[in-house]
Amino acid sequence: HDAVVSAVINVDVRGPLISRHLYGHFAEHLGRCIYGGFYVGEDSDLPNEGGIRLDVVEALRALNIPNLRWPGGCFADEYHWMDGIGPKADRPVMVNTHWGNVEENNHFGTHEFMALCELLGAEPYISGNVGSGTVKEMSDWVEYLTREGDSPMVRLRKANGREEPWRVPFWGLGNEAWGCGGNMTAQQYAAEARRFGTYSRDHGGNKLYRIAAGANSGDYAWTETLMKQLGDLGCAYRPAGYMQALSVHYYTIPGTWQDKGDATAFGTDDYYRTMVQAARVDELLTGHSNVMDCYDPGRNVGLVLDEWGTWWNVEPGTNPGFLYQQNTLRDALVAGLHFDVFHRHAGRLVMANIAQTVNVLQAMILTDPDSGALVLTPTYHVFEMNKGHHDAASLRVDLPSGAPARTVGSAELTTVSLSASRKDDRVLVSLSNLDAAEPADVVLDLRGGSVTGVRARILTAANLQDHNTPEAPAAVAPRAHEQVTPTSAGLRVHLPAHSFVTVEASLA
Numbered sequence: 001h002d003a004v005v006s007a008v009i010n011v012d013v014r015g016p017l018i019s020r021h022l023y024g025h026f027a028e029h030l031g032r033c034i035y036g037g038f039y040v041g042e043d044s045d046l047p048n049e050g051g052i053r054l055d056v057v058e059a060l061r062a063l064n065i066p067n068l069r070w071p072g073g074c075f076a077d078e079y080h081w082m083d084g085i086g087p088k089a090d091r092p093v094m095v096n097t098h099w100g101n102v103e104e105n106n107h108f109g110t111h112e113f114m115a116l117c118e119l120l121g122a123e124p125y126i127s128g129n130v131g132s133g134t135v136k137e138m139s140d141w142v143e144y145l146t147r148e149g150d151s152p153m154v155r156l157r158k159a160n161g162r163e164e165p166w167r168v169p170f171w172g173l174g175n176e177a178w179g180c181g182g183n184m185t186a187q188q189y190a191a192e193a194r195r196f197g198t199y200s201r202d203h204g205g206n207k208l209y210r211i212a213a214g215a216n217s218g219d220y221a222w223t224e225t226l227m228k229q230l231g232d233l234g235c236a237y238r239p240a241g242y243m244q245a246l247s248v249h250y251y252t253i254p255g256t257w258q259d260k261g262d263a264t265a266f267g268t269d270d271y272y273r274t275m276v277q278a279a280r281v282d283e284l285l286t287g288h289s290n291v292m293d294c295y296d297p298g299r300n301v302g303l304v305l306d307e308w309g310t311w312w313n314v315e316p317g318t319n320p321g322f323l324y325q326q327n328t329l330r331d332a333l334v335a336g337l338h339f340d341v342f343h344r345h346a347g348r349l350v351m352a353n354i355a356q357t358v359n360v361l362q363a364m365i366l367t368d369p370d371s372g373a374l375v376l377t378p379t380y381h382v383f384e385m386n387k388g389h390h391d392a393a394s395l396r397v398d399l400p401s402g403a404p405a406r407t408v409g410s411a412e413l414t415t416v417s418l419s420a421s422r423k424d425d426r427v428l429v430s431l432s433n434l435d436a437a438e439p440a441d442v443v444l445d446l447r448g449g450s451v452t453g454v455r456a457r458i459l460t461a462a463n464l465q466d467h468n469t470p471e472a473p474a475a476v477a478p479r480a481h482e483q484v485t486p487t488s489a490g491l492r493v494h495l496p497a498h499s500f501v502t503v504e505a506s507l508a
C-alpha cells in the first residue's frame with residue numbers, strides 16, 4: 001500500500017508573495033555558457049540576432065525568466081567592463097584565469113548582455129568587480145548604463161550606439177569576496193562594500209538594488225558582520241544606503257570537492273545523499289534569516305541565494321575548467337525541493353539564481369558543441385511547471401507528523417515535499433516524491449474555497465539517471481497526470497516513486 005499523507009492548505013490565508021525573482025538565472029563567462037551557449041557570433045549558421053542564439057532565447061522565454069546575473073561568478077572580479085565595449089575588433093583579449101585559462105576576446109560585453117536581457121524579457125543583474133577593480137571603474141559602469149543627459153560616460157555610450165540609458169535594477173558588489181573575489185575577511189569586505197556601494201549611484205529614475213557579496217553556505221558570522229556594517233538602510237542625507245540585500249551561495253555536492261560524484265552514473269545511496277544535501281538549503285536559509293532578523297526585524301534587507309544547484313564531476317573528455325555536466329531526473333528533483341524551500345522563505349528570500357543557465361553546472365539547456373543541437377534538461381521542465389508560482393501569494397502547507405521519511409546516514413530525509421501558492425482564483429501545488437522506489441499518495445485538503453477544475457502534470461522517468469539527449473530529447477519531459485482523484489477528504493494525488501507533480505486547482 002502507498003504511504004498516504006494528508007496536507008492541509010488554507011487557500012484564503014495568503015502568506016508572503018513568492019517573488020518571481022526566486023526563479024532567476026545566472027550566466028558567467030565560463031566554459032560554453034556565454035560563448036557557444038547564449039552567444040554564437042553574428043557569422044554563425046545558427047539563427048541569431050547580433051550573435052545571440054535565438055532558439056536559446058525562445059526556450060528561455062517560455063520560462064518567463066525574471067532576471068539574469070552576469071558576468072560572474074568568479075569571473076566578475078577579474079572583468080573590466082571597458083574591455084567589452086566599442087568595435088569588437090578593437091576589444092582586447094584577456095585570459096579567463098578562473099575557468100580553463102582560455103582566451104576571452106570580450107566580444108560579449110555590456111551592449112550584448114543588455115540586448116540579451118531585452119530579448120529574454122529578463123531584468124539584468126550585473127555583478128561589478130570589487131576584487132580587482134576600482135571604485136571609479138564601478139561607478140563609471142553604472143553611469144554608462146543608467147545615466148541620461150550628458151556626462152563623460154553617457155557620451156561614450158552614445159558613441160557606441162546606444163542613445164537611451166538602460167534600466168538596471170540589480171547590482172552586485174563583487175562575488176564570493178571570501179574566496180575568488182579577493183580572499184577578504186568579512187570586516188575587510190564590509191569596508192570595501194561601503195565604498196563601492198556609495199559610489200554605485202542612482203542616476204535619474206534608475207534605483208539600484210545593491211547586493212553585497214555574502215556568505216559561503218553556513219558562514220553565519222559573515223552575514224552577521226555585513227548586517228552590522230552595512231545593514232542600515234540609509235537616511236535623508238544618504239538615502240540609498242550601502243546595500244539593499246546580501247547574498248549567500250550554496251551548492252548541492254554529495255561527494256567531496258575532489259570527487260563530487262558523477263552526473264549520470266550514480267547509485268541509490270548517492271541519490272539519497274544528494275537529496276539530504278539539497279534539503280540542507282532550508283537549514284541554511286533559516287540560519288541566515290535568523291541572523292538578519294536580529295538586526296533587521298522589519299525584513300527590509302533582502303536575502304539573495306544567487307548561486308545554487310548541483311555540482312558534479314565534469315563529463316568525461318570535457319575541459320575540467322568548463323564545468324559541463326549532464327542533468328538527470330535527480331537534478332530535477334533537487335530543483336523541485338529547492339523551490340519548495342524557497343517558497344517557505346519568501347518573507348526574506350527575495351531572489352535566487354540557479355547556476356548556470358546554459359552548458360554549465362545545473363543547466364536548463366545543453367547544446368552540442370559540434371552539431372549545435374539544443375536539449376532542454378529535466379531541470380528546465382521544473383522551472384516551466386512551476387511558472388505559476390511567480391509573484392503568487394505563498395500558502396502555508398501543514399503536513400501531519402509521520403510523513404514518509406528515510407534514514408540516510410545520520411540524517412532523516414522526509415521523502416514527500418510540497419508547497420503551494422495562490423494567484424487570483426488559482427491555486428498551484430507542487431509535490432515531489434523523493435523516494436527512489438516507493439510511491440506515495442498525498443491528499444490535498446484545500447480549505448476556504450471550492451475547487452471547480454483541476455489540471456495536473458507529472459515529470460518522472462523509469463530511472464533516476466534518465467536524461468535528455470539530442471537523440472532522445474524528451475526522455476524526461478512533463479505530461480498530463482491523470483491520477484488525481486476528488487475524495488471526501490480532498491484531492492488525492494498519486495505520486496509514483498521519484499516524481500515531480502504540479503496540480504493547478506481553479507476555485508469558484
Ligand code: AHR
Pocket residue numbers: 028072073074075175176307355356361
Ligand atoms: O558557478 C561557478 C562558480 O561557483 C562561480 O563562479 C563562483 O561564484 C562559485 O564558486
